[in-house]
Amino acid sequence: MELFKHCKIYAPEQLPETQVLTANGKILAIGDNLSVTGLPVEEFDLEGRYLCPGFIDQHVHVTGGGGQFGFASLIPEVTKDELAATGTTTVVGLLGTDGFVKDLPTLYAKVKALDEQGLSAYMLTSYYGLPEKTLMGSVAEDLIYIDKVIGCKLALSDDRSSFPTELEILRLINQVRLGGFTSGKHGILHIHLGNLKTRIDVLHNIVDQYPSLISYLSPTHCIRTRDLFDTCVEFAKKGGMIDLSAGGTRFTEAHKAVGMALEAGVPLAKMTFSSDGHGGVRREDPVTGTVTYTPAPLTCNFKEMVALVTDGILPLESALTLLTCNPARNLSLKTKGRIAVGCDADFVALDDNLSIHSVYARGKKVYES
Numbered sequence: 114m115e116l117f118k119h120c121k122i123y124a125p126e127q128l129p130e131t132q133v134l135t136a137n138g139k140i141l142a143i144g145d146n147l148s149v150t151g152l153p154v155e156e157f158d159l160e161g162r163y164l165c166p167g168f169i170d171q172h173v174h175v176t177g178g179g180g181q182f183g184f185a186s187l188i189p190e191v192t193k194d195e196l197a198a199t200g201t202t203t204v205v206g207l208l209g210t211d212g213f214v215k216d217l218p219t220l221y222a223k224v225k226a227l228d229e230q231g232l233s234a235y236m237l238t239s240y241y242g243l244p245e246k247t248l249m250g251s252v253a254e255d256l257i258y259i260d261k262v263i264g265c266k267l268a269l270s271d272d273r274s275s276f277p278t279e280l281e282i283l284r285l286i287n288q289v290r291l292g293g294f295t296s297g298k299h300g301i302l303h304i305h306l307g308n309l310k311t312r313i314d315v316l317h318n319i320v321d322q323y324p325s326l327i328s329y330l331s332p333t334h335c336i337r338t339r340d341l342f343d344t345c346v347e348f349a350k351k352g353g354m355i356d357l358s359a360g361g362t363r364f365t366e367a368h369k370a371v372g373m374a375l376e377a378g379v380p381l382a383k384m385t386f387s388s389d390g391h392g393g394v395r396r397e398d399p400v401t402g403t404v405t406y407t408p409a410p411l412t413c414n415f416k417e418m419v420a421l422v423t424d425g426i427l428p429l430e431s432a433l434t435l436l437t438c439n440p441a442r443n444l445s446l447k448t449k450g451r452i453a454v455g456c457d458a459d460f461v462a463l464d465d466n467l468s469i470h471s472v473y474a475r476g477k478k479v480y481e482s
């Protein structure tokens with residue numbers, strides 16, 4: 114058991130300073146003067162710091178992105194310590210362009226390893242392209258028979274994609290939906306968006322014809338271009354979730370995009386941040402022409418969340434939703450993203466200046482600054 118004392122809780126909504134008691138990785142009680150007799154209790158005195166839900170990063174290349182400049186450019190895998198240092202206690206691993214050298218069995222093993230190391234890790238089946246790649250023979254069976262699989266990956270409007278048609282996308286939605294309801298998961302189709310002019314026109318067609326399918330669609334990299342952002346804003350206003358990459362290629366910084374989306378009428382509950390961490394980032398120096406290819410950082414999610422607060426766009430309790438309860442709802446992870454009795458004991462403790470002091474995953478300290 115663990116007792117967290119002198120915590121100013123952001124659940125993410127703000128609560129008065131109090132205590133949190135946890136056991137076996139779950140929150141048992143929240144209140145003043147909690148006490149346990151006859152059992153060993155580890156105490157963490159947070160000395161009035163903010164206690165927030167552990168962050169959820171729903172797009173991380175945990176096994177490293179594929180190499181787009183030959184084998185020597187393969188991106189290395191993430192470590193538990195790297196994730197924990199950014200406040201991430203729940204991670205969804207996925208494949209990118211490379212579904213060959215970086216394969217699903219290795220992704221599954223990495224996700225299980227992160228879980229053994231104390232974090233909560235999940236995965237998406239398949240990869241960027243078509244035909245889809247699976248472990249059990251179909252996307253639906255991967256969701257049904259593999260505990261860690263909570264959805265499927267696909268790429269759209271990218272010149273490296275397989276140029277999926279509307280029918281192919283509908284059939285993948287069908288697979289995540291069947292696999293999801295059979296196994297008691299929601300099931301999402303997480304869609305990488307590139308910068309082609311076709312944007313998400315096909316997703317708009319699908320939800321206009323079949324409005325009930327919108328909750329299975331999870332487009333990401335929605336701020337890659339201004340044109341793409343504008344159509345993703347319309348998608349969110351129809352009720353869809355949009356994921357804003359906090360790093361990588363984007364027309365504006367993620368926190369500024371949140372402000373623009375809010376002004377355009379998108380509810381905050383429809384937006385999430387993710388890092389695209391350890392994807393390969395290609396950069397060309399405009400002066401020298403030198404090309405570099407490096408791992409995308411995991412740190413941008415937290416930086417962009419803090420920028421929402423320091424730029425005066427949102428108060429902390431609202432800014433936190435992009436990394437906590439909003440991705441938990443998108444992924445249908447019912448015990449994640451909130452500080453409440455019965456939820457998992459995943460916490461980030463922040464100092465007054467909004468820097469990370471310490472991180473706890475399922476009740477155990479996994480990082481201290």
Ligand SMILES: [Zn+2]
Pocket residue numbers: 172174209305389392
């Ligand atoms: Zn990616």
